[in-house]
Amino acid sequence: MALLQTDELIAHYGDFQALFGVDITLNEAEVVAIIGANGAGKTTLMRSISGVLRNAAQAIKFDGAAIGDRPADEIMAKGLAMVPEGRRLFPSLSVEENLLIGAYGRKGEGHWTLDTVYNLFPILRAKRTNPGTALSGGQQQMVAIGRALMSNPRVLLCDEISLGLAPVVIKDIYKAVPAIKAAGASLIVVEQDIGQAMAVADRVYCMMEGQVTLSGTPASLSRDAIHDAYFGAVA
Amino acid sequence: MIWVDTIAQGILLGGLYALFAAGLSLVFGIMRLVNLAHGDLIVMGAYLILVLVTLLGLSPFIAVLVAMPLMFALGWGLQKHLLNRTLGDDILPPLLVTFGLSVVLQNALLEGFSADSQRLPTDMLTTASVQIGSIALGVMPLLTFASAILVIICLNQIFYRTSLGRAFRATSDDPVTASLMGIKPNQVFAVATGIAMIIVTIAALYLGLRSNFDPNIGPARLIYAFEAVIIGGLGSLWGTLIGGIIIGVAQTVGAAINPEWQILAGHIAFLVVLLIRPRGLFPRAND
Ligand SMILES: Nc1ncnc2c1ncn2[C@@H]1O[C@H](COP(=O)(O)OP(=O)(O)O)[C@@H](O)[C@H]1O
Numbered sequence A: 001m002a003l004l005q006t007d008e009l010i011a012h013y014g015d016f017q018a019l020f021g022v023d024i025t026l027n028e029a030e031v032v033a034i035i036g037a038n039g040a041g042k043t044t045l046m047r048s049i050s051g052v053l054r055n056a057a058q059a060i061k062f063d064g065a066a067i068g069d070r071p072a073d074e075i076m077a078k079g080l081a082m083v084p085e086g087r088r089l090f091p092s093l094s095v096e097e098n099l100l101i102g103a104y105g106r107k108g109e110g111h112w113t114l115d116t117v118y119n120l121f122p123i124l125r126a127k128r129t130n131p132g133t134a135l136s137g138g139q140q141q142m143v144a145i146g147r148a149l150m151s152n153p154r155v156l157l158c159d160e161i162s163l164g165l166a167p168v169v170i171k172d173i174y175k176a177v178p179a180i181k182a183a184g185a186s187l188i189v190v191e192q193d194i195g196q197a198m199a200v201a202d203r204v205y206c207m208m209e210g211q212v213t214l215s216g217t218p219a220s221l222s223r224d225a226i227h228d229a230y231f232g233a234v235a
Numbered sequence B: 001m002i003w004v005d006t007i008a009q010g011i012l013l014g015g016l017y018a019l020f021a022a023g024l025s026l027v028f029g030i031m032r033l034v035n036l037a038h039g040d041l042i043v044m045g046a047y048l049i050l051v052l053v054t055l056l057g058l059s060p061f062i063a064v065l066v067a068m069p070l071m072f073a074l075g076w077g078l079q080k081h082l083l084n085r086t087l088g089d090d091i092l093p094p095l096l097v098t099f100g101l102s103v104v105l106q107n108a109l110l111e112g113f114s115a116d117s118q119r120l121p122t123d124m125l126t127t128a129s130v131q132i133g134s135i136a137l138g139v140m141p142l143l144t145f146a147s148a149i150l151v152i153i154c155l156n157q158i159f160y161r162t163s164l165g166r167a168f169r170a171t172s173d174d175p176v177t178a179s180l181m182g183i184k185p186n187q188v189f190a191v192a193t194g195i196a197m198i199i200v201t202i203a204a205l206y207l208g209l210r211s212n213f214d215p216n217i218g219p220a221r222l223i224y225a226f227e228a229v230i231i232g233g234l235g236s237l238w239g240t241l242i243g244g245i246i247i248g249v250a251q252t253v254g255a256a257i258n259p260e261w262q263i264l265a266g267h268i269a270f271l272v273v274l275l276i277r278p279r280g281l282f283p284r285a286n287d
């Protein structure tokens, strides 16, 4: 049985429908990438899974339980943490406080503590008393990832953690993925950067206009197929 | 020398206004809610203490300790069952609901206690004074001021040293992301209003010990509290104390010149500060 599964997931913003029946699965110890152009519905999918957007209960199952209609705080407590798009650090909190608050709703037993997060991103230890928002973009992204890890989640959702960062910084941040996986979390990484996604993922889903248009292992997908699924086939 | 005395009295009076204002400041800082019933809740607290004193024969200083958990529970329930439903992008519903609450409270107190003015029983301590150099300071105003400082220190400790305080600040920054941390914003708001009501109870004690009160004086306390919060800068507790002191000093100086000018002088000081610093003296960076 899959650890996390969406089934005919539909999402709306008022009258506007953003997702049209999305089915994805994430297995234990897996890294799944979701790629797609701007506006494809990737963030909407992440917000639905994490409980920021409410859906039909049965549309999302986590560890066998229907969670589609549960609020974000409950879902986080079950072991599903999210690194939201745009990082969203708390400006009133220092770097260390931003990390500490990641464990507010779930003090899960596991590898991740303040100390191990600092070992993963050593630069944060030196900046621990700075306001979170006074850091560079890459460092802020490290705080956002560390904050989500602090609850020792079983599933980590990462929404465009490379957004707006320089290629060398993106490489630095993606270096953390194997360690996160080794500590026992399964990951969904949302990316517009196809190369980066392919490099870390066991499986890939491509989204367009609120639907999954392609899925498979990175090796099984041709460049042309991805191009068509990403931008729409030129018919 | 009379001026030194006047200003010292004004500073101590500022402690009372800071106590009126701290709960308002706390609630506004965390959930951007202006509670128009704040003054009436203080008056209600004074009646609660009076009832405990009368029924149980307690000293007001003991009665306030009994009243605190009751008021916390009331604030918690009020926030959870009523005020949380009014919060949202529109700022009007909380204003309308708390205005309505203010009217309801005043009338309920009138019904229950009549319009006669009341006072908490005072003893020797409350009328004593200490001589410092050439000025005499009342023990009561000194206690009030010390309580205000203590309340602000405690609130700052909660804010900056505890997990609850981190949740307060995070929720105030960004409630949606806070919920991703497992924080329930509505629960955090309920606790915050509960704490605000504990401060309201302390303010009520000094209100009732220092002067007469009746069911209709709430709105004026709200105005003083509001002015102290605005002068200090929204969300800054030490700023709120400074704001209270500015109003207190303006009032005692005004009264020294002409007793009729006391209240007016406080309001004028408020307007002058607003003219010079529209965002208050210590505004928060990220508002
Ligand atoms: N808060 C919102 N209100 C209304 N429409 C939204 C909102 N957020 C996103 N959308 C719309 O939903 C669609 C999917 O957006 P999103 O999930 O953010 O895509 P992606 O993350 O793939 O760029 C887009 O058409 C976008 O304009």
Ligand SMILES: [Mg+2]
Pocket: A042, A043, A044, A085, A160
């Ligand atoms: Mg997005």
